[in-house]
Amino acid sequence: MKKKLLIAIITLTTVFLAGCSKKDNLTADIVGLGGDTWTQGPIDEWIRTNYTTPYNIEVKYKWDRSELGEIYKNVVPVKEELVIPIMSIIKNTWINPYVAVKGEDFMKKYCQKQFYLAGSPSYNSNGTITLGTAEAGRKIVLLDLNTFNPANKPAVKQILHTMHHEFGHILNQNIAVTPDYQRITPSDYTATWFNIFRGAYSSNAALDKIMYEADFWGKGYITPYSRSNKDDDFVETLSTLLEGGQANFDNIINNLFVYDGLYIKRNGKGVYEQNTDARAKLLKKKAIVVSYMKDSWGIDLTDLQTRTQAAIEAQSPTADFNSLLGPAKTYGTITVNPQKLTGLSTKFLTAYNSANTGIQTGMGLYIDNISLIFTTANRMILRVNFMDPTAALSAGFNADFNYTTTNVNGVLSLTYTNPQPTNANARAIEASIPTLLAYFNGQQFNVRWVDDIVPQSKSIFGGLVKTTDATSYLFGTL
Amino acid sequence: MMKKHLLYILLFTVALGSCKKDTTEPIIGNVDERLSGTLAEYQTQLISAQFGWKGYLLTDNETPATFLFSFTDKNRTTMSADYSPAPAESSYRLKALQRPTLLFDSYSTLHLLADPTPSVLGGEVAGGYFSDFEFAFLSSSADTIKLEGTFNKSKLILVRSKSAAESAAIFTSVQNVSAVASKLRTYFKRTTIGGVECEVKLDGGAQIISFSYLDGANLKTVSSNFYVSGTTIALYNPLIIGTTTVTKLDGVGFDTASGFINASVSGTAIQIKEAIAPLKLDVTAAQRWYTQMSFNFNGCWVSDMAFHANGVDDFCNFRNVPSYSGLWYAGAAVFGGTGATEGIITFLTTNSFGSPYALSKVPFAVNAGIAKFTLNGSGGTFTGTTAVAQAMTAARSILYGGATAGSSQDWYLIPTSDDGKRYDMVRVSDAQAWISWRPR
Numbered sequence: 001m002k003k004k005l006l007i008a009i010i011t012l013t014t015v016f017l018a019g020c021s022k023k024d025n026l027t028a029d030i031v032g033l034g035g036d037t038w039t040q041g042p043i044d045e046w047i048r049t050n051y052t053t054p055y056n057i058e059v060k061y062k063w064d065r066s067e068l069g070e071i072y073k074n075v076v077p078v079k080e081e082l083v084i085p086i087m088s089i090i091k092n093t094w095i096n097p098y099v100a101v102k103g104e105d106f107m108k109k110y111c112q113k114q115f116y117l118a119g120s121p122s123y124n125s126n127g128t129i130t131l132g133t134a135e136a137g138r139k140i141v142l143l144d145l146n147t148f149n150p151a152n153k154p155a156v157k158q159i160l161h162t163m164h165h166e167f168g169h170i171l172n173q174n175i176a177v178t179p180d181y182q183r184i185t186p187s188d189y190t191a192t193w194f195n196i197f198r199g200a201y202s203s204n205a206a207l208d209k210i211m212y213e214a215d216f217w218g219k220g221y222i223t224p225y226s227r228s229n230k231d232d233d234f235v236e237t238l239s240t241l242l243e244g245g246q247a248n249f250d251n252i253i254n255n256l257f258v259y260d261g262l263y264i265k266r267n268g269k270g271v272y273e274q275n276t277d278a279r280a281k282l283l284k285k286k287a288i289v290v291s292y293m294k295d296s297w298g299i300d301l302t303d304l305q306t307r308t309q310a311a312i313e314a315q316s317p318t319a320d321f322n323s324l325l326g327p328a329k330t331y332g333t334i335t336v337n338p339q340k341l342t343g344l345s346t347k348f349l350t351a352y353n354s355a356n357t358g359i360q361t362g363m364g365l366y367i368d369n370i371s372l373i374f375t376t377a378n379r380m381i382l383r384v385n386f387m388d389p390t391a392a393l394s395a396g397f398n399a400d401f402n403y404t405t406t407n408v409n410g411v412l413s414l415t416y417t418n419p420q421p422t423n424a425n426a427r428a429i430e431a432s433i434p435t436l437l438a439y440f441n442g443q444q445f446n447v448r449w450v451d452d453i454v455p456q457s458k459s460i461f462g463g464l465v466k467t468t469d470a471t472s473y474l475f476g477t478l
Numbered sequence: 479m480m481k482k483h484l485l486y487i488l489l490f491t492v493a494l495g496s497c498k499k500d501t502t503e504p505i506i507g508n509v510d511e512r513l514s515g516t517l518a519e520y521q522t523q524l525i526s527a528q529f530g531w532k533g534y535l536l537t538d539n540e541t542p543a544t545f546l547f548s549f550t551d552k553n554r555t556t557m558s559a560d561y562s563p564a565p566a567e568s569s570y571r572l573k574a575l576q577r578p579t580l581l582f583d584s585y586s587t588l589h590l591l592a593d594p595t596p597s598v599l600g601g602e603v604a605g606g607y608f609s610d611f612e613f614a615f616l617s618s619s620a621d622t623i624k625l626e627g628t629f630n631k632s633k634l635i636l637v638r639s640k641s642a643a644e645s646a647a648i649f650t651s652v653q654n655v656s657a658v659a660s661k662l663r664t665y666f667k668r669t670t671i672g673g674v675e676c677e678v679k680l681d682g683g684a685q686i687i688s689f690s691y692l693d694g695a696n697l698k699t700v701s702s703n704f705y706v707s708g709t710t711i712a713l714y715n716p717l718i719i720g721t722t723t724v725t726k727l728d729g730v731g732f733d734t735a736s737g738f739i740n741a742s743v744s745g746t747a748i749q750i751k752e753a754i755a756p757l758k759l760d761v762t763a764a765q766r767w768y769t770q771m772s773f774n775f776n777g778c779w780v781s782d783m784a785f786h787a788n789g790v791d792d793f794c795n796f797r798n799v800p801s802y803s804g805l806w807y808a809g810a811a812v813f814g815g816t817g818a819t820e821g822i823i824t825f826l827t828t829n830s831f832g833s834p835y836a837l838s839k840v841p842f843a844v845n846a847g848i849a850k851f852t853l854n855g856s857g858g859t860f861t862g863t864t865a866v867a868q869a870m871t872a873a874r875s876i877l878y879g880g881a882t883a884g885s886s887q888d889w890y891l892i893p894t895s896d897d898g899k900r901y902d903m904v905r906v907s908d909a910q911a912w913i914s915w916r917p918r
Binding site: 038 | 569571585593603604611
């Protein structure tokens with residue numbers, strides 16, 4: 001009986017199991033599974049060689065509306081001929097510097113995994129346009145690329161700023177920066193940071209610029225966007241240091257003063273009142289960024305900055321300063337204000353300060369700044385801007401002194417023009433500033449960039465260096 | 479014991495019954511296979527056109543454009559357009575979105591219309607011309623594929639080109655049809671479709687055709703954008719005239735012997751003939767036109783093209799006038815006075831007026847809906863040889879029917895926009911001269 005039961009159970013189980021073995025077709029070829037396919041071309045080949053194979057990064061340049069954050073906007077795809085130029089710039093100026101400092105594996109591990117490129121901006125209902133978005137360290141959408149010109153340095157820098165900004169978020173999300181950072185400027189973060197733009201403050205352009213800059217630099221933020229929140233503040237500081245370079249950052253710091261309307265507040269001898277609060281805040285932020293990169297990632301920021309700047313310069317080289325200076329050229333004037341510059345040569349400063357002392361003791365005036373004007377052929381005008389401390393703050397007075405020049409391949413020879421043109425201001429102070437006038441008279445200078453003196457300062461400072469004495473030079477803003 | 483047997487029987491029934499396999503296969507095949515098959519078929523069809531495809535696009539803001547496409551099996555397409563005739567290569571792809579979709583997936587001539595940045599090709603900020611570059615297949619036959627933009631709902635119709643000559647002629651076909659239409663010298667053109675007499679108006683520039691017919695006592699106007707393929711005027715939207723549905727006019731051509739335009743609608747021959755009077759005159763239009771003038775900016779009406787007469791656009795040669803901007807019919811705001819002076823004068827792009835000018839007799843006269851312009855006097859030198867003097871002499875002669883004070887001419891005013899701010903003015907005597915007015 002028991003045996004029968006056993007057989008019955010076995011039979012039953014067999015029938016149950018065999019009878020219930022349904023087979024589903026699991027090999028169906030589902031349309032679209034595995035992504036889009038098309039006949040591969042040279043662009044696809046390039047992307048594979050330069051991005052996908054080495055770094056596992058996908059670069060999508062063919063249209064796919066679903067990749068856009070806002071799929072309901074009118075946006076158009078990127079022009080095919082721009083894909084390789086744009087992506088090679090990004091590789092050279094973002095990936096390569098990091099690889100050089102930290103090695104391939106670092107980038108393979110942490111870099112964003114997807115790029116999506118589109119041709120037009122995404123227009124927002126408030127009249128602004130979106131130029132790019134990033135999603136959680138995974139994907140970067142770059143918009144408005146069809147107007148991109150690889151030779152246009154500001155455009156290159158803008159894309160690069162975005163890259164370093166987003167990658168900064170990734171670094172910060174993997175290893176958080178010390179909370180000390182957000183305690184530097186705790187009270188000025190604002191959701192309406194986008195209201196900080198030129199033209200928002202005054203119909204007077206000069207005043208508008210001062211008030212605009214005071215609204216972020218003057219509060220200790222490196223860009224308007226960095227006022228958005230602590231995380232964007234941190235990565236904006238990092239990306240500005242990398243994309244803008246050291247000279248750019250220092251120049252921002254050196255121009256932070258306290259203003260009274262259109263003019264910088266000063267004492268009776270013309271010494272400016274510095275915005276020490278903002279200077280200290282920005283320098284502290286920079287110090288935290290530098291130590292964060294060093295301690296958390298073992299990256300020497302200066303090294304990375306130097307390599308990034310060199311890559312940008314290699315990508316779109318800056319022409320020789322001498323070829324850009326002169327009548328109807330890119331630059332016409334070098335403005336030298338020792339209170340806004342660091343790194344001027346002692347020999348020039350001795351001549352300048354002695355002239356300033358001379359005009360103070362002799363006439364009760366002081367020199368605010370000087371400028372070298374090259375807008376007339378074969379001439380340099382030394383414009384001494386001086387002020388009367390007893391009068392209200394104003395633009396001051398200009399005294400123009402002419403030098404006759406010859407320029408042979410960037411070697412500028414200066415001779416004090418005789419006779420000088422009629423200029424009452426110049427005649428009035430001429431006798432008080434002999435050292436300054438003599439610094440230029442009968443001298444030869446090399447007209448050149450001074451990036452060997454102030455690193456990464458091309459296009460920010462241009463200068464004159466004495467041919468006979470490399471330790472005697474001056475430079476100024478352009 | 480009986481209970482146990484019953485239990486076994488029940489168990490077996492349940493066991494066997496529950497394991498019944500459903501072996502039915504979908505009779506139309508696997509859905510993914512069908513979809514891939516459809517995409518492959520469309521691709522093959524696109525590639526197969528030896529002379530390419532003629533593309534007719536109507537964007538969502540009713541901007542028409544004509545293209546010539548050719549497709550390769552390497553996901554590449556070469557296209558030229560009426561607004562950019564140089565052939566340019568870009569990529570395309572067929573993809574299964576919600577419907578099988580043709581994607582022009584890299585920037586091309588086609589994308590210029592969709593570009594949201596007006597500095598590229600014009601159009602509106604953030605929208606361009608509201609065009610598309612992702613098109614879903616609506617229907618296809620061997621020689622015609624109808625597509626619809628998935629984003630802005632533009633219409634794209636692809637028609638297989640039958641010969642190199644046909645491809646070469648594609649960008650002139652609209653002009654050819656406009657030229658045929660202009661063989662009829664009169665402003666009014668009549669035909670009879672399905673027993674209903676109607677007025678036909680063909681605007682080659684905007685590619686709009688309209689038919690007006692009497693629905694009871696009211697004039698009813700229906701219109702549609704069209705494209706031209708060879709000698710066929712094809713409508714994007716079918717129009718219903720009486721009980722006849724018009725989707726296209728085939729074989730449009732001018733018959734020199736009869737002086738009619740021949741065409742056919744759904745196989746039925748029609749003739750389009752000259753007519754010198756409107757089917758139904760809007761009798762209050764002339765007074766409305768005159769009243770509107772004082773509400774217009776600068777109290778004037780502006781005509782860009784001035785007079786069309788005897789089959790010639792810009793009959794008076796205003797295009798030869800240096801810095802010509804427009805011909806104005808203006809009142810006191812231009813001529814001074816308190817409204818007692820009005821007439822025609824040339825406006826220049828230098829923001830000044832040309833000399834001479836002609837003044838009408840006031841008050842403005844309307845009889846039975848027909849406006850009468852009477853010459854009252856002239857200012858400046860009409861006898862000169864300058865381009866402006868010659869153009870104004872011709873314009874004065876058309877508007878007033880003569881050059882001497884007291885000459886007069888009758889004109890119909892035909893409203894051409896719903897807001898009452900655009901009118902065509904047609905000469906009553908023969909309907910062979912007209913002018914279009916707009917506010918400044």
